[in-house]
């Protein structure tokens with residue numbers, strides 16, 4: 589691709605920096621203050637149909653799968669419809685039961701990922717209703733779906749996804765709000781979420797100002813052999829995505845675990861040479877997350893926390909602005925994009941074209 593880099597050294601850096609505008613774009617024209625809801629023109633699903641949905645299954649690969657995991661928790665939380673995400677690449681090979689009361693949602697930046705497209709085609713053949721949450725307008729998955737929500741992140745050139753991940757999660761927040769307001773989400777909660785969404789671009793800009801601090805931290809962690817990423821519930825997909833980002837561009841081995849699962853095995857790995865990145869939002873799980881930090885500190889593990897306030901047990905805390913609990917995962921991932929970026933840069937990696945990877949995997 590030959591888009592202008594606009595003064596940035598890499599597309600990744602450009603795309604990270606574009607996020608305040610990108611988020612503004614996905615929100616634009618969709619908020620309805622009168623009813624504290626959103627309008628999604630391409631959804632092709634009326635309120636009566638929306639009320640008959642009993643379950644939601646979200647399918648995607650890689651980063652889009654992680655965005656779908658956060659999407660599932662947003663939908664379940666706001667619309668109280670049971671929802672989960674699964675890698676499309678797995679789903680299509682396990683002869684899934686296709687249920688008429690389930691709404692399927694395919695997530696893809698490119699709209700061309702073969703595993704996702706094949707899952708959509710199999711679902712459609714079995715009579716399922718499939719929506720797309722897609723970035724590229726008119727792409728194969730967008731055309732194949734019955735309707736959907738465009739992510740409007742703009743062109744993403746770097747192989748690793750940044751702004752599109754963020755915008756996809758925001759698109760899911762809009763869908764969750766829409767479904768929630770058709771079902772049981774109150775006007776007050778709708779208003780609370782809308783106000784939270786409107787705060788995002790400004791808060792992302794604030795996080796981007798932390799780049800120098802994050803760059804210094806990255807220089808310290810750049811030599812690590814391996815890193816652990818932990819989070820709980822809403823924080824877990826953030827940890828998964830941050831670890832994927834780090835391994836894709838720095839080639840540092842990284843794994844992500846729910847913080848709650850540490851004691852069931854991975855705690856055995858903790859020692860000074862294995863740093864942990866912990867997602868620690870100021871929500872009802874704060875004390876639980878703090879307990880995990882103590883467990884790690886007791887084994888002399890180094891901790892980098894992403895949190896809403898300094899964490900005493902952490903060696904470093906990247907403090908990010910607080911939004912509504914539901915929307916915090918959107919913000920907490922952003923400093924870790926910069927962390928992966930600067931770690932890889934310090935290690936001399938080819939940021940925009942990591943080895944062995946393609947921007948979209950359009951073959952089997």
Ligand code: AGP
Nearest residue numbers: 650651652696697698701748749
């Ligand atoms: C993202 O950093 C990766 N390049 C990869 O995991 C990607 O998200 C995946 O291949 C799915 O691509 P898509 O969103 O275009 O379908």
